Amino acid sequence: MDFSPSPASESQPWDGVILCATCGVEQEAVDPAGLPAVCAICADDRQWIPAEGQRWTTVGELRAAGAGLEVAELEPDLWVLRVRAGVGIGQHAKVLRTPAGNLMVDVPTYIDAAAVQAVAGLGPLAGIIASHPHMYGVQSAWSEALAGPEGPVPVYVSEPDAGWLARRPAAVRVWSGSLAPVAGLPGVSASQPGGHFPGSVVVHWPGRDGAGVLLAGDTVGVARDRQWATFMRLFPNYLPLSGAVAERIAAHLDRYRYERLYDNFSGVLGVPGGGASRVVHHSAARHADWAEGRMDHLT
Incomplete structure (x- = not known):
């Protein structure tokens, strides 16, 4: 489903929200004069400031330029939200549909009335959780x-990364360890x-078929061949991360049974045939071999 943006002539409540034109993360300032010199997230070495310098935009400017939201089903009860003609790094937010309410995992860098209607059409939203800043x-x-x-949808923010919030949601819930x-x-x-990130988050869901699905954000990236x-x-x-950290992540994920894994860009491990957990373990071992020099004889 491709939802056209709301007409640019119609004022909307979110039009004044300021966001970074590179990463698409919202800012607290309501006036451009109150903005920092650069976006802290983009100034970090995990992101980048464009060569032409920092630029800010607003949701209203994006809508006027033709931004919109695309909604597609990845598998039964799991939907992907893609921003078209907007900003950000091309990430794909997800909506997980459950009988007790839906969960948005990672967040679009855009919003308008048509987009809200599309997401609301999947069912009531019980929570929002980002995998990392x-x-x-x-x-x-x-x-x-x-x-x-009961008010705004709870926004769950990983405690080790809460300092990266540039705008603090009214319904923020800071958490550590594990969460339902x-x-x-x-x-x-x-x-x-x-x-x-130190607080990088994964979300596990049994899947309608019970095989187990892991929404891994950027904690585990899917290679282009989808075999690693x-x-x-x-x-x-x-x-890259160190070999020890790669193997620590794979071990952490052993608490879950998962046959399929989706990353931030809808790259998927385990389709067809399942086995995402096995791929993660093999990949962590290979990563460690290369990162720790055991494969240097091939270089």
């Missing part, structure tokens, strides 16, 4: 737009294996 998007706006009888982000549904769980996984400190700037 690059994926905060306009989470405050989504939380407010899909508010229920959908009340009354312990089968959906989140934890913090770290790696890419990667473990990176810096993705755009090409710096």
